[in-house]
Amino acid sequence: MRVIIRETALEASEYIADYIISRIKAFKPTEDQPFVLGLPTGSSPEVIYKTLVQRHRAGEISFRNVVTFNMDEYVGLPRDHPQSYHSFMYKHFFSHIDISPQNINILDGNASDLAAECASFEAKIARCGGIELFLGGVGPDGHIAFNEPGSSLSSRTRVKTLAYDTILANSRFFGGDVDKVPRMSLTVGIQTIMEAREVVIVATGAHKALAVEKGLEGGVNHMWTLSALQLHQHPLIVCDRDATLELKVKTVRYFEAIEQSGTDARTQGPPLVYRPRTYVPAPMGASKTNQQPTPASTPPRVPKDLRINTQLNQTLDDEELTPDSMSSRMVDSAISGLDSTLKGDLMFDRMGTRVISH
Amino acid sequence: MPGKTATPPRITKFTNCRIIRGNQLVEQDVWIDSLSGKILRDQEAFYELHMSPDEVLDLGGRILAPGLIDVQLNGAQGFDFSVPKSSKEEYDEGLRMVNKGLAKTGVTSYLPTVVSSTPEVYWKVLPSLGPSGAKHRAEDGAESLGAHVEGPFISPGRNGIHKTDVLRAAKSFEDVVGCYGKENMFGPSKTVRMITAAPEVGSMVNNIPNLTAQDIIYSIGHSDATYEQAMSATKQGATMITHLFNAMRPFYHRNPGVFGLLGQNEHRRPFYGVIADGIHLHPTSIRIAYNAHPNGLILVTDAMKLCGLPDGVYDWTNGERIVKTGARLTLEGSDKIAGSSATLIECVNNFRRWSGASTAEALNAATATPARLLGLEGVKGTLDCDADADLVVLTDAPDPYSGPTLTIDQVWKRGVKIYDAEKEATNSRV
Numbered sequence A: 001m002r003v004i005i006r007e008t009a010l011e012a013s014e015y016i017a018d019y020i021i022s023r024i025k026a027f028k029p030t031e032d033q034p035f036v037l038g039l040p041t042g043s044s045p046e047v048i049y050k051t052l053v054q055r056h057r058a059g060e061i062s063f064r065n066v067v068t069f070n071m072d073e074y075v076g077l078p079r080d081h082p083q084s085y086h087s088f089m090y091k092h093f094f095s096h097i098d099i100s101p102q103n104i105n106i107l108d109g110n111a112s113d114l115a116a117e118c119a120s121f122e123a124k125i126a127r128c129g130g131i132e133l134f135l136g137g138v139g140p141d142g143h144i145a146f147n148e149p150g151s152s153l154s155s156r157t158r159v160k161t162l163a164y165d166t167i168l169a170n171s172r173f174f175g176g177d178v179d180k181v182p183r184m185s186l187t188v189g190i191q192t193i194m195e196a197r198e199v200v201i202v203a204t205g206a207h208k209a210l211a212v213e214k215g216l217e218g219g220v221n222h223m224w225t226l227s228a229l230q231l232h233q234h235p236l237i238v239c240d241r242d243a244t245l246e247l248k249v250k251t252v253r254y255f256e257a258i259e260q261s262g263t264d265a266r267t268q269g270p271p272l273v274y275r276p277r278t279y280v281p282a283p284m285g286a287s288k289t290n291q292q293p294t295p296a297s298t299p300p301r302v303p304k305d306l307r308i309n310t311q312l313n314q315t316l317d318d319e320e321l322t323p324d325s326m327s328s329r330m331v332d333s334a335i336s337g338l339d340s341t342l343k344g345d346l347m348f349d350r351m352g353t354r355v356i357s358h
Numbered sequence B: 001m002p003g004k005t006a007t008p009p010r011i012t013k014f015t016n017c018r019i020i021r022g023n024q025l026v027e028q029d030v031w032i033d034s035l036s037g038k039i040l041r042d043q044e045a046f047y048e049l050h051m052s053p054d055e056v057l058d059l060g061g062r063i064l065a066p067g068l069i070d071v072q073l074n075g076a077q078g079f080d081f082s083v084p085k086s087s088k089e090e091y092d093e094g095l096r097m098v099n100k101g102l103a104k105t106g107v108t109s110y111l112p113t114v115v116s117s118t119p120e121v122y123w124k125v126l127p128s129l130g131p132s133g134a135k136h137r138a139e140d141g142a143e144s145l146g147a148h149v150e151g152p153f154i155s156p157g158r159n160g161i162h163k164t165d166v167l168r169a170a171k172s173f174e175d176v177v178g179c180y181g182k183e184n185m186f187g188p189s190k191t192v193r194m195i196t197a198a199p200e201v202g203s204m205v206n207n208i209p210n211l212t213a214q215d216i217i218y219s220i221g222h223s224d225a226t227y228e229q230a231m232s233a234t235k236q237g238a239t240m241i242t243h244l245f246n247a248m249r250p251f252y253h254r255n256p257g258v259f260g261l262l263g264q265n266e267h268r269r270p271f272y273g274v275i276a277d278g279i280h281l282h283p284t285s286i287r288i289a290y291n292a293h294p295n296g297l298i299l300v301t302d303a304m305k306l307c308g309l310p311d312g313v314y315d316w317t318n319g320e321r322i323v324k325t326g327a328r329l330t331l332e333g334s335d336k337i338a339g340s341s342a343t344l345i346e347c348v349n350n351f352r353r354w355s356g357a358s359t360a361e362a363l364n365a366a367t368a369t370p371a372r373l374l375g376l377e378g379v380k381g382t383l384d385c386d387a388d389a390d391l392v393v394l395t396d397a398p399d400p401y402s403g404p405t406l407t408i409d410q411v412w413k414r415g416v417k418i419y420d421a422e423k424e425a426t427n428s429r430v
C-alpha cells in the first residue's frame, strides 16, 4: 500500500488530479483502447474534479478516449434530481470536459429490474477489459462507495439499503426531510473495486482519521471496508495531514520516508511492476432473472414481473449486515463525507476526536 | 441546393458566462439547439440523447442575457410601421429590413407599434404586423409578437404628436372592431396584441373586457383619466400603462391620476412602460415609479423611423415634419417631443445608472418583465430550459463619460448567431 500525505486537503486533491492525468497520458488511450476510470461523488472528489476541469481547460488533458464508471447512485431518485449522482457528475465534471456521453456509465437507479441493471453494469466493466484506475473517497466509518460497515468483502454491484445514519446525514440535501432521502442505492461491490488494476482513495479532514487508521493499521475487516484494500496489488491512499491524526507517528514517518526515497509516480510513470491487462469478469449469476445482458448493447429494459415475488425481493436487498448506527462509534458521525476542512467549518479539538473503539 | 454551405453548429454551449437568475447574475453554462431553436435541457440531452456540444463558446466572464423585447417601437431604418406603401410587397420588404436592423441592437422580439391613424391605414398595415410565429427563421432577425395599436381612441388633449383629426371615440365595441378590422382582432388571423386607449374617451372602459376576452392587452395611455377612472379601467382588466408620465394627466396630490395606480393595493398593479432615453423623463421620475412598483417597470424605446439617421428635417405621418437634433426628435414648429431615437440597450444602461437597480434587474425590465406582460413567461425573456434560444452576449465595461455601460457583442436568434460585433468590425475594415 502506498500512502501519500499532504499538508492540506487542496494539496491532496491536486496530487490526485495530477496523478490521474499522468496515468491517462502514460496509457496513451485511443478510441479502441480507452482508459477506463472509476469515479466517486462527494465533497473531497469535488475538489479533484475542479482541478481536473482546470487542467482540461488549460489544454493539459483530454478525456476524449476515457470511459468512466461511477460507483453508485440512489434508487428511485429521478435522474435529473439535483441530488442524484448523475446530476453531481454532470454539474462538477462531465459538462465541463470533452468526454463523450456514450463513454459514461452510471448505474440507473430507476431501472425496472435493479438486479439486472447491476449485472449489466458488471458486464459493461468486463466488456471494457476492467477498470484501469478506480478513484474513491472514504466515509468516516470507513465505507467505500455505499459499502457500509458489514458489507461483504467479496460483494459485487448490487442494491444496498442505506444505514439510518447515512439517511440522516444526507437529509440535509433534501431540505432536512428524512422521508425524502432515498432508502436504497445501487453500488459497486468491494470485489468490483478490488478488480480494478489500481485503486486511489482520497481521505481529507479530521473526521476521516479514524477510518484511515482502521484501514491502514488495523486488520482486514468488513466493519471498515476500506481495509479490504490491504489485499489489493496497487492501492494508493492520499491524505491530508488531518486525516492522519489517528495514525501512529511511526506509520506517518514510514510512509513519508518511502515517498521521499521513491520515484514520483506523477512524473516518472507507473510503478515499476508488470501489470497484465487481463481481467476476470464477474460471475453472471448475480441476477435471478433469465435475461442475460448482451455484451454488444445495453440490455433492453424488461418490465418487472407483476406478480409479487418475495424470493426475488430477498435477492434484491442484500442480506449483509447494515448496522443502524455504526458511525456513532465516532464523535463526528456525519457519514458520507462533509469535509469540514474544505468547507471551512468548525475544527475539532484534535484529541477530542480520539475515540476508544470497542 | 441553396443554403447548403456552412451549416451552423447544432448544439452550442456557452461557458464561462454570467446569466440572470432572479435579481442576480450567476455563473452558469447554457446549451442551445439550433435545430429546435430552444434552450436545451442540457443534462437530459447529455445522458438521454448522448448529445454533446458541437461548439463550445468561452465568453470570458461576459453576460449572457435573453434577447431584448421592445413593446413600443414605431419604426426604424427609415421605415415607419404607420405609413402604408404602394403595395403590400413593398411594405413587407421594409419590414424585413427593420427586423434585420433591429436584431443588431439586441432586440430579438417586439411589438410593432402603429400610431393613431385612419381605419384604412390599419386595414392596410396590420396584416403584415402580426406575430411571426413558427414561420420565423433565425436569419429574419427580430420577430414580431403582434402589433401594438396606440390610438386612435385617445384623449385629444393628451395626443402628444398623434394627429388630432384622426382621433376617435368608441361608443361600442363594434366601433373598435370596425376601426382596426375584424380579421385583425379575432381568430387565427389576429394581428393585434395590445391596444393603447384612454379609458375616459367614449365608452372605452366598458370595452376592456371584450378586448381581454380576445387575449388583447389593454393599456392605459394618452389619457386624461382621473385616479378613479384609471382604477375602474384596472378593475375592468387593464394590465398596462403606456409610457408612464408622458401624455397623461400629471400627478396631483389630491388626485394622483393614472400614476396613482402604482400606489394602490385594491387591484393588481399594472405593468408600465418607461422611456429611459434621458429626454422624455427626468431620472428621478423613473426612480420614483420604480421604487413604487419595481416588478412592473418595462423599458420601451418608443423609437421611430429616424433612429440611426443623420440630423435634419424629415417627413412624418399625415404630412407633418419632424426635426432631428441628436437623439432629440421634435415636431416642426413646436417643441413637442416626437418620440425617441434611443436603442433599448441604451435605455437599459440609463435605467441602471439612474435607478440603483442591479444589472440583472435592469436587464429584466427589458426581458423577463415584458415577457410576463405578454404571457410569454418561460418562452421569451428567460434562459430557462425549453425557452426560445434568443440571446445577447453583453460586455459590461466602464465608459469614461457615462460610467458602467452594457454593449451588445453578439445576438442569437432561435439558436443561431445572427450578429457579431467583432466580425462586423473586421468586415468593415476590409
Ligand SMILES: [Zn+2]
Residues within 6 Å of the ligand: B150, B160, B222, B243, B247
Ligand atoms: Zn405615445
